[in-house]
Amino acid sequence: MGSLFLLVSTAFFLIPLILQTCFMVSGEVKCSDQKVKCYDWNVEYMYWKPDCVESLVMGINGNFPGPTITAKAGDTILVNLTNKLHTEGVVIHWHGIRQLETPWADGTAAISQCAINPGDTFLYNFTVDKAGTYFYHGHYGMQRSAGLYGSLNVDVADGSILINGKGQFGCSLGGEFITKCSQDIDEQCQPEVFNIQPKKKYRVRIASTTSLASLSFSIGHHTMTLVEADGNYVQQVEVDSLNIYSGDTYSVLIETNQDPSTNYWISAYQIARKPPLPLRPGLTILNYKTNPVLDAPSSSPLPSTPPVWNDFTGGKSLTPLPTPPVWNDFTGGKSFANKILALQSDQLTIPKPPTSFDRRIVLLNTQNNNNGYIRWSINNVSLVLPTTPLLGSLKYGLQNGLDSEKPDEDFPSNYDITKPPVNPNSKYGSSVYKFDYGITIDVIIQNANVLKPDTSEVHPWHLHGHDFWVLGYGEGRFSSDDESSNLNLKNPPLRNNVVVFPHGWTAIRFVTDNPGVWPFHCHIEPHLHMGMGVVFAEAVNRIKRVPSGVLECGLTAKTILEDSITSSDPLGAPSPSPSPGGVPRLGPMWAVNLVFIYLVYVGYMFVN
């Protein structure tokens, strides 16, 4: 398919900071190797103007969003991460990367590793095994909402373009009269414009990093051909808009076959959750290069009135905004979800799932009340992670490192998912499900009513360490009838992120072939923060050598690393330590005071 694609090539923030050989790498991995991509990153707070409003954001090397990683399938990625946040720990999760044989590099605090303390450095070392559209983001507290994220493209060609965090205020397009803005406006406040050539075919890569919102994405007057979802090819299907939930990634093909004398809006409207009025979609412009661009404001094609959809009268040379979607059109949402099927062509066939499962887990999604606090719970347990990362506790048998209680694998047969929970109180826990190697697991994600009557929300569920087959979506409570008639075993798509609709269910299947400790959680960041997740501990006995750098906190620091210092490497941990720069080993006394900074950005999205 690669020959079909032209990749749009501009870059605003996307300046890959490839600082070669700045740090020592153990073993045979060398930054000078073409197959190794090395990055030296400092995570720090900085003032920035996302959407032209000055705020404190989390940046990487002075950039927001963080640098884009571009690599080819099979490349090794080395990210030498230094935490300069002063007051809180940090980790980075590589969203969609399966971390084959490197589960400790998944970047989940208290699950795969200890948070990197202020002033400390940690080396992420992993392989990107499969081409696709991915991203990375903070996975500690709510650091994704604070701006800690960036794009990760595997097997891209020459460059990329991006819209993000722009489109509402000031001169960044949308809320203000664009012609009032002078040429010398702050670069961070300038509108994003995609410059394209007429009569070409482009691949547009899209990743939604949103905190709470789901989006409807359109390119005015241009039909999109969906070809990829979450790093896996799908049957080509033409759509006018994409329904994108937090954590989803897609790529689409567009043909620039429209009238080149005008320009077109690219828009992202909030859906699935009632948007505030007036509607303010995220906006940017598809600019045919035959038209003037922003450096010629006097003849600019940009509108002279605010592009509010219902009173927009058209700019000098710009088509009207795409029609806004109905925010609660869940029928349309399900129809879109059901259009996504695995590619099965002569050239490439996505593998089919096993025809039966060995173990099935049903996860009831409820909103609960814990001592007066609203929480989300799964099978009546609201996720709270222990202070010792679970990978270390499970691998080394530290019983005190996690809850001994086994989480439920189903919920009572008389539970009514259409009513608020009868007993709204739920427990806290770490909800670890343990799986043997090489078995087929089904998970039924069962949505239910929240505390408020007649209300249920969408939840996009993301699994670390795996792609899974999406076997189907359905209404109400999953039943044996659904088993026989509503599961697709013929051509289900492989994904790593999947939505469950209000009062409905979603069924997924995967094979436990990747030893590790993997979170499975709602990708809506406040929901995860409020307990909406579980942990899959998969064939932990098969996890190979664990770098000591991920064990330097909690019980593993106290009981495993101290033992390893006094004995001859009982961990089988690699030597020398992969932590670069001689970072001292930290014990539990180095606990850090956490300060979370909540920046409410609802609609960030990349298009690469």
Ligand SMILES: [Cu+2]
């Ligand atoms: Cu959720």
